[in-house]
Amino acid sequence: MLRSISTRILSRRSLTxxxxxxxxxxxxxxxxxxxxxxxxxxxxxxxxxFFNSVTEEGKQIPTYRVLDGVGQVLEGAEVPEIDRxxxxxxxxxxxxxxIMDNLLYNIQRQGKISFYITAYGEEATIIGSAAALxxxxxxxxxxxxxxxxxxxxxxxxxxxxxxxxxxxxTSSKGRQMPVHWGSPSLHFHTISSPLATQxxxxxxxxxxxxxxxxxRGKNCSAVYFGEGAASxxxxxxGMLFASTIPAPTLFIARNNGFAISTPSxxxxxxxxxxxxxxxxxxxxxxxxGNDVLAVLSATKEARRKCVEGxxxxxxxxxxYRVGHHSTSDDSFAYRPxxxxxxxxxxxxxxxxxxxxxxxxxxxxxxxxxxxKERLKQDVMKAFKKAEATKRWPLSELFxxxxxxxxxxxxxxxxxxxxxxxxxxxxxxxxWKNELKKFKDN
Amino acid sequence: xxxxxxxxDAMSIALLKDENAVVFGEDVAFGGVFRCTMGLAEEFxxxxxxxxxxxxxxxxxxxxxLAAMGHxxxxxxxxxxxxxxxxxxxxxEAAKIRYRSGGQFNVGGLTIRxxxxxxxxxxxxxxxxxxxxxxxxxxxxxxIPRSPIQAKGLLLASIRDPNPVIFMExxxxxxxxxxxxxxxxxxxxxxxxxxxxxxxxxxxxTWGTPVYHCETALRILSNPPPSLAPHIPQSLRxxxxxxxxxxxxxxxxxxxxxxxxxxxxxxxxxxxxxxxGGVGGEIAAEVQKKAFLRMQAPVRRVAGWDxxxxxxxxxxxxxxxxxxxxxxxxxxxx
Numbered sequence: 001m002l003r004s005i006s007t008r009i010l011s012r013r014s015l016t017x018x019x020x021x022x023x024x025x026x027x028x029x030x031x032x033x034x035x036x037x038x039x040x041x042x043x044x045x046x047x048x049x050f051f052n053s054v055t056e057e058g059k060q061i062p063t064y065r066v067l068d069g070v071g072q073v074l075e076g077a078e079v080p081e082i083d084r085x086x087x088x089x090x091x092x093x094x095x096x097x098x099i100m101d102n103l104l105y106n107i108q109r110q111g112k113i114s115f116y117i118t119a120y121g122e123e124a125t126i127i128g129s130a131a132a133l134x135x136x137x138x139x140x141x142x143x144x145x146x147x148x149x150x151x152x153x154x155x156x157x158x159x160x161x162x163x164x165x166x167x168x169x170t171s172s173k174g175r176q177m178p179v180h181w182g183s184p185s186l187h188f189h190t191i192s193s194p195l196a197t198q199x200x201x202x203x204x205x206x207x208x209x210x211x212x213x214x215x216r217g218k219n220c221s222a223v224y225f226g227e228g229a230a231s232x233x234x235x236x237x238g239m240l241f242a243s244t245i246p247a248p249t250l251f252i253a254r255n256n257g258f259a260i261s262t263p264s265x266x267x268x269x270x271x272x273x274x275x276x277x278x279x280x281x282x283x284x285x286x287x288x289g290n291d292v293l294a295v296l297s298a299t300k301e302a303r304r305k306c307v308e309g310x311x312x313x314x315x316x317x318x319x320y321r322v323g324h325h326s327t328s329d330d331s332f333a334y335r336p337x338x339x340x341x342x343x344x345x346x347x348x349x350x351x352x353x354x355x356x357x358x359x360x361x362x363x364x365x366x367x368x369x370x371x372k373e374r375l376k377q378d379v380m381k382a383f384k385k386a387e388a389t390k391r392w393p394l395s396e397l398f399x400x401x402x403x404x405x406x407x408x409x410x411x412x413x414x415x416x417x418x419x420x421x422x423x424x425x426x427x428x429x430x431w432k433n434e435l436k437k438f439k440d441n
Numbered sequence: 442x443x444x445x446x447x448x449x450d451a452m453s454i455a456l457l458k459d460e461n462a463v464v465f466g467e468d469v470a471f472g473g474v475f476r477c478t479m480g481l482a483e484e485f486x487x488x489x490x491x492x493x494x495x496x497x498x499x500x501x502x503x504x505x506x507l508a509a510m511g512h513x514x515x516x517x518x519x520x521x522x523x524x525x526x527x528x529x530x531x532x533x534e535a536a537k538i539r540y541r542s543g544g545q546f547n548v549g550g551l552t553i554r555x556x557x558x559x560x561x562x563x564x565x566x567x568x569x570x571x572x573x574x575x576x577x578x579x580x581x582x583x584x585i586p587r588s589p590i591q592a593k594g595l596l597l598a599s600i601r602d603p604n605p606v607i608f609m610e611x612x613x614x615x616x617x618x619x620x621x622x623x624x625x626x627x628x629x630x631x632x633x634x635x636x637x638x639x640x641x642x643x644x645x646x647t648w649g650t651p652v653y654h655c656e657t658a659l660r661i662l663s664n665p666p667p668s669l670a671p672h673i674p675q676s677l678r679x680x681x682x683x684x685x686x687x688x689x690x691x692x693x694x695x696x697x698x699x700x701x702x703x704x705x706x707x708x709x710x711x712x713x714x715x716x717x718g719g720v721g722g723e724i725a726a727e728v729q730k731k732a733f734l735r736m737q738a739p740v741r742r743v744a745g746w747d748x749x750x751x752x753x754x755x756x757x758x759x760x761x762x763x764x765x766x767x768x769x770x771x772x773x774x775x
Contacts, residue, residue: 140506175540176541190546192538194534197502197534200506201509201530203503204506205510237496237502240499402579407692
């Protein structure tokens with residue numbers, strides 16, 4: 001016990017040294033001779049001075065960028081090591097996302113699926129970060145991260161099946177709303193609706209990785225969340241645990257400016273999410289989320305720090321939610337249509353990267369046309385197939401509540417429903433019509 | 442062993458036999474505020490037995506993450522009164538992960554231990570019995586032992602059960618309940634009630650600390666002290682009362698309880714939590730449905746009043762032997 005205490009003091013000291021740069025100007029008022037309080041490395045000062053490093057003008061945390069708005073490399077910026085094939089794969093996945101989104105958004109409008117959430121405008125953040133992770137890093141998402149699954153080979157068919165909740169939906173056997181994906185083999189933990197709950201869970205996942213001799217020092221958990229979710233208590237808990245216990249957790253905040261209708265100015269007063277990282281002792285970076293090369297580069301380095309250091313790292317990707325929050329939301333009720341159109345035109349992550357690819361000679365207009373046509377066909381084919389596929393058997397509604405033997409109450413309730421179905425299933429219209437959609441009925 | 446030693450013994454066995462098991466929570470590294478983790482950090486190392494920051498939602502979420510990776514997470518919430526910040530993680534997440542993922546993920550390795558029930562001077566926030574709040578959380582199991590042997594066997598079963606379990610330890614029994622506990626590895630079945638004394642005239646059902654108040658009430662009934670004797674008719678003193686320890690609150694052992702009530706025709710349920718919305722209501726409803734024709738008296742609930750546990754009023758809030766005795770007498774003479 002004694003030994004662990006002395007180790008902790010040592011590591012705190014080295015942290016303090018590393019953080020000296022942030023000491024306010026009043027440092028001359030600090031005197032080593034005055035020492036510090038027990039349980040603290042904070043030097044004693046005689047000056048009464050409040051500080052708020054994150055809201056003073058010009059002191060905001062900078063945003064890391066590699067490509068400018070027209071796909072040119074910024075002066076002094078280092079282009080991440082990327083070969084032609086990887087670059088093209090990134091681009092193709094970025095292009096696929098809005099094509100999926102378009103179709104799924106539209107078929108929700110036609111009542112074919114109950115709900116959908118698009119990722120318009122966040123393609124670079126999602127695909128760029130996914131490409132920087134190891135394929136077996138454990139990912140815990142919020143709900144706007146379909147791109148990570150697609151990058152890992154989930155496939156258009158599986159995504160479509162989940163949205164329809166048909167018997168090809170292995171993510172949840174039709175039990176969860178659309179966009180609540182999951183795949184253990186792709187190391188993607190099943191999405192749930194309660195916001196931010198995945199954040200402290202990601203820290204537990206990371207601790208498990210750290211305890212596993214086969215994955216220690218090789219993998220991290222990566223957790224995605226929006227800037228709105230970061231207001232939940234679970235964000236605080238997750239960051240705190242990842243730095244204190246500690247555990248290799250990569251926190252990826254998608255700051256897209258809105259939590260449904262609430263602009264980020266009503267979400268926080270400080271300097272975004274990034275400003276919170278240092279308060280937890282967590283290495284932090286803010287990155288231009290519409291610049292896929294910046295996201296790729298920053299995530300790679302963040303991941304390296306995370307895995308090697310065994311502690312949490314925070315990345316805040318600044319982007320803009322171009323689409324509505326979900327299909328249940330009309331965002332023009334709280335923001336001007338023109339603002340959205342301007343952002344779409346002036347700062348489109350896909351167009352930016354395409355210009356870069358052109359400049360490298362890695363992409364042509366003909367290829368662009370072919371890709372879009374092919375992806376549209378693939379998506380349409382998957383949609384037709386998913387639409388025609390029946391649901392899991394109705395009895396699945398009682399399964400998987402518990403592992404092991406099903407408790408008596410569930411057995412009784414299943415029997416009760418069976419009896420009701422026998423009696424009314426053929427004559428009660430709301431059930432009669434619904435039953436046809438299930439397998440074995 | 443007393444109860445805290447039995448709990449410690451169970452965790453020691455779990456850690457010894459399962460390399461993937463870890464124990465964590467607030468203040469567990471030095472042995473825990475109730476001594477339940479004494480020496481475990483020294484024995485198994487700080488990587489496996491460690492303190493967390495003071496955040497119940499963090500503890501539950503962290504445990505869920507570990508368990509989702511197939512690890513055995515034995516988490517402690519310092520008092521059951523402080524489990525509510527973790528309510529979202531437990532009810533929306535832990536309970537539903539297997540179901541919502543189509544069986545692809547589960548957190549069966551998660552066990553949340555927490556001290557519960559009255560301690561005589563706990564006031565509002567060191568006395569609560571929140572088991573009823575979790576009763577509607579399908580997917581969770583809730584287990585409450587009454588003694589050291591029970592604690593060890595049921596805790597080991599909870600840790601190994603393929604479902605997330607909330608294990609509530611009656612804190613007043615940590616030191617007061619002492620018995621010979623086998624030192625070897627054993628488990629007791631979950632979702633199985635235990636008949637402590639068989640009887641034919643009335644079923645007395647309870648769990649945790651009130652088991653002892655029930656036993657006291659039964660002793661008074663058969664052999665009343667002179668002060669209480671005038672209230673206890675001779676004819677009732679030889680009544681045969683079947684005392685049952687429910688042990689698992691969710692999913693509860695309806696079969697044993699219903700069988701007993703069908704035989705006795707009378708049921709008194711005793712719990713410390715407030716009456717309204719308490720577990721007793723659920724049991725009473727199921728019993729009246731399944732044993733309606735055999736009932737000779739209404740189901741009687743002896744519970745805490747529907748008030749918080751006011752410090753100086755505790756003796757009049759928590760159901761004690763005399764309230765149980767009175768309920769038995771009234772039910773027998775209905």
